[in-house]
Structures are given as structure tokens and as C-alpha cells.
Amino acid sequence: MSHKVSVFRKEHFNAAHRLHNPAWTEEKNILIFGKCNNPNYHGHNYDLIVKVVGEPDKQTGYLIDLKMLSDLIKENVLEKFDHKNLNLDVPEFKDLNPSAENIAIIIYNILRDKIDKSLELQIRLYETERNFVEYPAN
Amino acid sequence: MSHKVSVFRKEHFNAAHRLHNPAWTEEKNILIFGKCNNPNYHGHNYDLIVKVVGEPDKQTGYLIDLKMLSDLIKENVLEKFDHKNLNLDVPEFKDLNPSAENIAIIIYNILRDKIDKSLELQIRLYETERNFVEYPAN
Amino acid sequence: MSHKVSVFRKEHFNAAHRLHNPAWTEEKNILIFGKCNNPNYHGHNYDLIVKVVGEPDKQTGYLIDLKMLSDLIKENVLEKFDHKNLNLDVPEFKDLNPSAENIAIIIYNILRDKIDKSLELQIRLYETERNFVEYPAN
Amino acid sequence: MSHKVSVFRKEHFNAAHRLHNPAWTEEKNILIFGKCNNPNYHGHNYDLIVKVVGEPDKQTGYLIDLKMLSDLIKENVLEKFDHKNLNLDVPEFKDLNPSAENIAIIIYNILRDKIDKSLELQIRLYETERNFVEYPAN
Amino acid sequence: MSHKVSVFRKEHFNAAHRLHNPAWTEEKNILIFGKCNNPNYHGHNYDLIVKVVGEPDKQTGYLIDLKMLSDLIKENVLEKFDHKNLNLDVPEFKDLNPSAENIAIIIYNILRDKIDKSLELQIRLYETERNFVEYPAN
Amino acid sequence: MSHKVSVFRKEHFNAAHRLHNPAWTEEKNILIFGKCNNPNYHGHNYDLIVKVVGEPDKQTGYLIDLKMLSDLIKENVLEKFDHKNLNLDVPEFKDLNPSAENIAIIIYNILRDKIDKSLELQIRLYETERNFVEYPAN
Numbered sequence: 067m068s069h070k071v072s073v074f075r076k077e078h079f080n081a082a083h084r085l086h087n088p089a090w091t092e093e094k095n096i097l098i099f100g101k102c103n104n105p106n107y108h109g110h111n112y113d114l115i116v117k118v119v120g121e122p123d124k125q126t127g128y129l130i131d132l133k134m135l136s137d138l139i140k141e142n143v144l145e146k147f148d149h150k151n152l153n154l155d156v157p158e159f160k161d162l163n164p165s166a167e168n169i170a171i172i173i174y175n176i177l178r179d180k181i182d183k184s185l186e187l188q189i190r191l192y193e194t195e196r197n198f199v200e201y202p203a204n
Numbered sequence: 205m206s207h208k209v210s211v212f213r214k215e216h217f218n219a220a221h222r223l224h225n226p227a228w229t230e231e232k233n234i235l236i237f238g239k240c241n242n243p244n245y246h247g248h249n250y251d252l253i254v255k256v257v258g259e260p261d262k263q264t265g266y267l268i269d270l271k272m273l274s275d276l277i278k279e280n281v282l283e284k285f286d287h288k289n290l291n292l293d294v295p296e297f298k299d300l301n302p303s304a305e306n307i308a309i310i311i312y313n314i315l316r317d318k319i320d321k322s323l324e325l326q327i328r329l330y331e332t333e334r335n336f337v338e339y340p341a342n
Numbered sequence: 343m344s345h346k347v348s349v350f351r352k353e354h355f356n357a358a359h360r361l362h363n364p365a366w367t368e369e370k371n372i373l374i375f376g377k378c379n380n381p382n383y384h385g386h387n388y389d390l391i392v393k394v395v396g397e398p399d400k401q402t403g404y405l406i407d408l409k410m411l412s413d414l415i416k417e418n419v420l421e422k423f424d425h426k427n428l429n430l431d432v433p434e435f436k437d438l439n440p441s442a443e444n445i446a447i448i449i450y451n452i453l454r455d456k457i458d459k460s461l462e463l464q465i466r467l468y469e470t471e472r473n474f475v476e477y478p479a480n
Numbered sequence: 481m482s483h484k485v486s487v488f489r490k491e492h493f494n495a496a497h498r499l500h501n502p503a504w505t506e507e508k509n510i511l512i513f514g515k516c517n518n519p520n521y522h523g524h525n526y527d528l529i530v531k532v533v534g535e536p537d538k539q540t541g542y543l544i545d546l547k548m549l550s551d552l553i554k555e556n557v558l559e560k561f562d563h564k565n566l567n568l569d570v571p572e573f574k575d576l577n578p579s580a581e582n583i584a585i586i587i588y589n590i591l592r593d594k595i596d597k598s599l600e601l602q603i604r605l606y607e608t609e610r611n612f613v614e615y616p617a618n
Numbered sequence: 619m620s621h622k623v624s625v626f627r628k629e630h631f632n633a634a635h636r637l638h639n640p641a642w643t644e645e646k647n648i649l650i651f652g653k654c655n656n657p658n659y660h661g662h663n664y665d666l667i668v669k670v671v672g673e674p675d676k677q678t679g680y681l682i683d684l685k686m687l688s689d690l691i692k693e694n695v696l697e698k699f700d701h702k703n704l705n706l707d708v709p710e711f712k713d714l715n716p717s718a719e720n721i722a723i724i725i726y727n728i729l730r731d732k733i734d735k736s737l738e739l740q741i742r743l744y745e746t747e748r749n750f751v752e753y754p755a756n
Numbered sequence: 757m758s759h760k761v762s763v764f765r766k767e768h769f770n771a772a773h774r775l776h777n778p779a780w781t782e783e784k785n786i787l788i789f790g791k792c793n794n795p796n797y798h799g800h801n802y803d804l805i806v807k808v809v810g811e812p813d814k815q816t817g818y819l820i821d822l823k824m825l826s827d828l829i830k831e832n833v834l835e836k837f838d839h840k841n842l843n844l845d846v847p848e849f850k851d852l853n854p855s856a857e858n859i860a861i862i863i864y865n866i867l868r869d870k871i872d873k874s875l876e877l878q879i880r881l882y883e884t885e886r887n888f889v890e891y892p893a894n
Binding site for chain 2 (some may be wrong): 108111112194195
């Protein structure tokens with residue numbers, strides 16, 4: 067049994083995207099991505115839950131100050147993604163399809179560099195209330 | 205006191221949009237609409253609640269069959285709006301800003317023609333969990 | 343403008359039911375009620391919101407003690423409906439189809455007798471998160 | 481039928497409070513307010529929904545800019561109430577019991593002075609998911 | 619650390635059930651299962667979350683097409699369970715008590731046969747908002 | 757792969773608290789804990805999810821009777837925490853800061869003694885919808 071604690075912070079952003087593979091024909095894109103391939107884009111209210119795992123500090127009782135974690139997410143993720151077109155406005159998706167899976171991996175990579183290496187990190191991203199992903203899997 | 209019943213059906217759609225007034229300068233559009241003016245669009249998961257008011261039928265105990273109401277909304281609203289760019293793909297917003305208020309009014313007008321005139325109708329539209337509108341007001 | 347306050351208490355119950363009109367043929371029942379006509383019943387987690395409207399008391403700041411309102415709902419509604427088969431176990435539905443509309447009307451009638459006549463009463467009943475009703479309509 | 485639109489903005493705050501009537505004996509306070517009379521206070525995550533009703537502006541499609549409404553609520557309500565002890569830190573409750581009903585009336589009175597008189601205003605306040613109030617009633 | 623992603627799809631169904639062990643006396647059944655032993659059945663809105671774990675495809679950015687996963691759940695689970703009496707209408711529960719634990723195990727077994735063996739599978743089933751189960755445990 | 761099942765029971769309590777380290781100066785307390793250091797306390801609606809993991813019983817189909825688990829939580833946790841001031845009314849926090857992390861650890865320790873050692877236990881505690889913790893981490 068672990069003596070570690072997990073803490074979670076929920077944030078959200080609103081963005082447009084389109085699923086598309088430029089190596090494929092238009093027909094194959096429509097076949098695979100359906101309505102999500104609309105060339106004029108569609109959009110979502112993304113809910114993002116960031117999980118951080120480690121040992122709480124004895125002095126504060128905190129694993130990590132959730133206000134600081136929230137600010138970190140706002141500065142590094144929400145500033146880049148909120149009210150944006152993921153395909154056009156976010157360089158990480160220039161050559162990468164903005165599927166929920168890939169968005170979660172990109173957010174993980176952005177935050178992994180900003181959070182102490184002794185702490186484990188996991189991203190849960192809701193594209194809708196019914197479709198969501200986690201990275202890395204546990 | 206009314207002896208009428210209200211019934212409600214919740215549906216949802218995902219769409220991209222941009223708030224913009226073409227009669228204004230770029231500066232004024234940014235000043236008024238802020239991040240919502242992003243020329244590349246952003247998007248939302250819209251939750252739509254349709255309320256119908258009237259006297260239930262004695263034979264069925266139904267005011268209106270909610271399966272039929274759901275199908276009516278799917279055929280007339282979701283088909284037009286879901287996974288679409290409201291500004292580019294939906295003719296009603298060609299010259300009308302797709303604010304939550306205007307989207308609710310358009311949905312009301314679409315459904316008002318399809319639902320028996322003896323029944324009252326009201327639209328509630330959630331643009332996000334925190335921002336929502338109703339039309340007509342009561 | 344009213345100077346009145348509305349207070350709301352949310353409760354829930356789980357019940358089985360079947361929609362059926364004994365005056366109709368089996369074919370017509372299936373045509374009208376579809377899957378809800380299953381002779382072996384199906385069921386729901388019903389969420390019930392009771393709204394009471396009036397002037398708050400100066401001494402307490404309460405319109406009505408919500409603990410007392412909750413107890414009133416438990417004794418008079420939940421005791422009768424929770425973990426029951428509405429068609430077989432609840433006498434009010436012996437000759438009345440347990441549609442969401444009719445369940446709300448029955449709950450209103452039960453509680454109307456127990457709550458001071460100077461207070462207005464309204465029932466909202468969720469059969470599912472997506473299908474719900476209010477009685478009386480406002 | 482109204483041609484007006486309602487817009488809603490949801491905010492939240494966390495506060496401690498105690499229900500108590502200093503004109504009563506300790507016994508009567510415990511009898512009436514039960515656990516809510518704890519002299520050391522208890523607390524809630526209050527969810528606040530502000531509803532504004534009127535005619536949308538033709539130029540913007542907005543009834544009211546929800547960013548401005550959100551800022552107005554933050555400056556005038558959340559600054560006073562969030563992470564506070566309502567009985568000790570908020571002057572409006574010096575001689576007024578901070579029941580959900582009274583908190584909603586106080587918030588209404590604060591915001592009524594800040595919002596254009598041509599617009600109707602209503603407050604919904606959730607003390608818990610199961611206990612909530614509206615002022616004024618409609 | 620895993621390089622795998624988890625994807626989740628939420629569906630729901632409404633069903634009646636009764637908890638009962640035919641090997642026991644009526645008294646023991648009532649003692650153990652309480653209100654859930656009602657011989658006339660009661661019911662629930664079950665929320666079902668299916669989790670699939672594996673490596674996303676480079677061409678699509680998808681681990682699994684959530685539309686396909688949703689259709690798979692609809693055809694193999696919802697068709698059998700929705701608007702049904704689990705005890706009477708679903709053969710898997712002929713000799714198995716339809717507790718939330720057993721329903722989750724049955725759904726797992728149904729879907730395990732339909733989903734690529736290289737992908738891990740987990741079922742979360744909500745009987746109510748407050749009572750839920752996962753299988754297999756992690 | 758485990759053949760175990762997890763079952764979850766959700767409860768809630770409302771409490772006041774203050775984050776404070778008596779070994780620090782007032783300035784340092786305000787710097788570290790911000791608004792959470794208010795000497796007059798603030799409060800929360802805490803949502804508590806208790807997870808128990810093990811093998812279901814063949815006779816009942818239950819891992820653990822959720823009514824019994826709910827009663828166990830009510831008697832041992834809610835009685836101590838609900839409508840209380842965590843700093844002043846709960847002895848466990850006399851010398852321990854009532855951060856969400858520490859509240860979850862205390863609840864785990866209380867329940868660990870009451871639940872069969874063959875069953876694993878995990879606590880998830882929501883301080884707000886956006887800030888929550890789990891102990892032990894998995």
C-alpha cells in the first residue's frame with residue numbers, strides 16, 4: 067500500500083477543432099472521422115482534471131498548493147487552448163490530430179516540465195460528459 | 205393556479221462559433237467580444253432544454269410523448285447545429301450574431317412552427333455550465 | 343414584483359413502473375408506449391424537487407424548516423414510493439397510468455394537504471436526467 | 481407572452497455560518513436550528529445563480545455581457561462573502577440570521593443597486609445540492 | 619510509467635430488478651436485502667462507464683473510435699438491459715442475483731468478447747449517484 | 757488482472773475549518789494559506805466517496821452491504837464531522853492542519869479500524885467540485 071496522496075484540480079476551456087488526416091483522401095477522412103471532420107470546425111467545452119501524486123508536506127498538510135497548481139494550469143494550458151481553434155491557433159497540433167487522446171498527451175507533456183519530478187502526474191480530459199480520456203493510463 | 209403541467213426534454217450539440225459584428229472595426233469587436241471574437245472560432249458543448257406546457261392527455265397521462273419531442277428536436281435542431289460552425293454552416297446566423305441569446309431565439313422559432321399552438325414553449329440553452337439563457341423569459 | 347421567497351428541497355426514490363392503458367389492445371399499447379410498456383416493468387431513480395413559496399419568518403429567517411419539509415416528504419411520499427412497484431404497490435396508480443406527469447400530480451396532491459394553505463407548492467420530478475416534469479406549470 | 485430573454489450566471493463562494501436568534505434561550509435555539517446552531521460554526525460551498533431579464537441588444541445579441549455580470553458579482557458579492565464567516569465578517573448579518581433565504585435577499589439587494597433598473601433580477605442560492613432558495617419568487 | 623491511454627464512454631439504461639436468494643427463507647431474504655427484496659421489483663437509472671486501455675493509433679489519434687464503442691455497447695448491452703426487468707427478461711440473471719457487482723461482471727464478460735484482446739477493459743456501473751461499483755478492481 | 761470488485765459509497769458533510777500553522781508568524785500563515793487562513797473560519801460542503809475492494813460474496817452478490825457501509829460512515833465519520841468546526845470540535849485536528857489531504861487521511865484511519873482487513877480501502881474527498889484528494893494514492 068502506498069502512503070502517498072493524490073490531489074486533483076479541475077479546470078475547463080472552450081475550443082474549436084477538426085479531426086482530419088491530411089495523408090488521406092476526403093472520402094476516407096469522412097468515413098473515419100464522420101461529423102468530426104467538418105472543414106468549418108466544431109467545438110467543445112473541455113473539462114480538464116490534473117492529478118498530482120506524492121507525499122504531503124508536514125508543515126502545511128498540502129501535497130501541492132491547489133491555488134498554485136491552478137495558476138500553473140491557467141498560464142501554461144488555458145492561455146494556449148481557451149477560446150482557440152486547436153488546429154489553427156495551437157502549434158502543437160500543426161501536424162497532430164487534436165483527438166481527445168492527443169490533447170491529453172500534449173497537456174501532460176506541457177505540465178510534466180513544470181511540476182517537480184518527484185511528483186507523479188496524470189491528465190483526465192472530458193471532451194463531452196460522455197467521452198473522456200486519461201493519460202497515462204493506470 | 206394553473207392546472208397545466210410542464211414537460212422538459214434535454215438534448216445537446218457541439219458547435220463552433222465566433223461573436224462578431226461586421227459593422228464595427230476590428231478594435232471595437234475585440235473590445236466588446238474579447239476572446240469570443242477569435243477569427244478562427246472557438247466552440248462549446250451546448251445543452252438544450254425544451255419546455256412544453258399544457259394539459260396532459262387522459263388516455264396516456266402524457267402531455268407530449270417525450271420520444272416524439274426528442275425526435276422533433278433531433279430532426280429540426282440537432283441536424284442543423286450539431287458538429288457545425290454556427291457562423292458558416294447555419295443559414296440563420298448568416299447576418300445574426302450567434303450569441304447564446306440569439307441561438308435560443310432561433311431554436312424557439314424553429315420549434316414553435318412544429319409544436320401544436322395550444323402548447324406553450326420555452327427554450328433553455330447552456331453555453332457553459334455557468335452561462336445560460338432562457339427564451340421567452342417568464 | 344413579489345416579496346416572496348421560494349425554497350426547494352431535493353429528495354429521491356427508486357421505483358419500478360409500466361406504462362399501460364387497459365382500455366387499449368396490446369398492439370396499441372406497444373405503439374404508444376413502446377419499451378415503457380414492458381409487462382415485466384422497468385425502473386428509474388426518480389429525483390424529486392419540492393418548491394414552497396411564501397414570506398420568510400422574521401424570527402428564524404426561514405420560510406419553512408427544510409429538515410421538517412424533508413421529513414414530511416419522507417413520511418408521505420418516499421415511504422409510499424421508494425423501492426416500490428408504482429403500478430402494483432401504490433394504490434393511487436391502480437387506475438392511473440404512472441407517467442411522470444401523473445406521478446408529479448399525485449405527489450402534489452399528497453403534499454398539498456400537509457402544507458399550510460398560505461404557501462404555494464410546486465413539484466418537479468426527474469424520471470431521468472433528460473426527461474422531467476413540473477406541476478403545476480408556471 | 482414575453483419577448484424578453486433571461487440570462488443566468490453561476491458563481492460560487494465558500495463560507496462559515498451559524499443560525500442563531502439572540503432573543504431566544506440556548507434551548508430554544510437548539511430546538512429550532514438543531515445542528516445549524518453549533519456555536520463554533522459550520523460551513524458550505526454556496527452556489528449562486530444570478531438571473532437577469534430584459535431585451536437583448538441588436539448590435540451585440542447580448543442582454544448583458546456575462547463577463548461584466550461575472551465581474552460585478554465577484555466585486556460586490558464574492559469579495560464580501562468568499563472564505564468568510566458570514567456572522568462575524570459580513571456586516572449585513574450583524575443583526576440578521578444568515579439563513580439561505582436571508583443570504584439570497586441580501587445578495588439581491590446588493591446587486592439590485594448595481595444593475596440597470598430596466599432589467600429584472602432574481603437570485604437562486606444553493607446552500608447544498610438539496611437545499612436551495614430563490615428571491616424574489618416567481 | 620505506462621505510455622498507454624484510457625478512453626471512457628458513458629451510456630445509461632433503465633431497468634427493474636429484485637435482490638433475492640431462492641435458497642433462503644423469506645425472512646432471511648428480507649433481513650439481508652431489505653427494501654431491495656420487494657417481490658414486485660423496484661428500479662434504477664443505471665449509468666454505465668466503459669473504460670478501454672491501450673496505445674492510440676498514429677493515423678487517427680484514436681485508441682478506439684468512441685462512436686464504434688458506443689454502438690458496441692448499445693447493441694450488446696443496452697438492447698438486452700434497457701427498459702427490462704433484469705430478473706425476468708435477461709437470461710444471465712436467471713440464477714444470479716442482479717446486484718450492482720454482478721451486473722458489472724456480466725457486462726464485462728459480454729464486452730470482453732467483443733473488444734480486441736490487446737486492449738484492457740474495465741466497467742464502472744452507477745446504481746444510484748451514491749452507490750456504484752467497478753470491475754475488475756484496480 | 758484482478759478478479760476483485762470495487763464498491764463505492766458517496767456521503768457528504770458540511771463543516772467549517774481554518775488552515776493555520778501555529779509554529780509560523782501571522783504573515784507567513786497569510787502568505788502560505790491566503791484566504792483559507794481567515795481566523796473566523798470559512799466552510800465547505802464536503803463530498804466523501806469511500807471505496808472498498810475485494811471479492812463479492814456468492815450468496816448475496818455483494819462485496820459489502822452498502823446500507824451497512826453507509827451506516828458505518830454515518831456513525832464513525834459524519835457524526836464527528838457534520839455541522840462541526842473541524843479545528844475546534846474534532847480532536848483529531850487539535851494539532852493537525854485540516855487540509856483536504858489530512859482530512860482524507862484521518863477518515864481513512866477511522867474507517868480502516870472498522871472494516872475487515874481483507875478488504876482494501878480508499879478515500880476520495882471533494883473540498884469543492886474543483887479541489888479533491890484521494891488517500892491512499894493508486
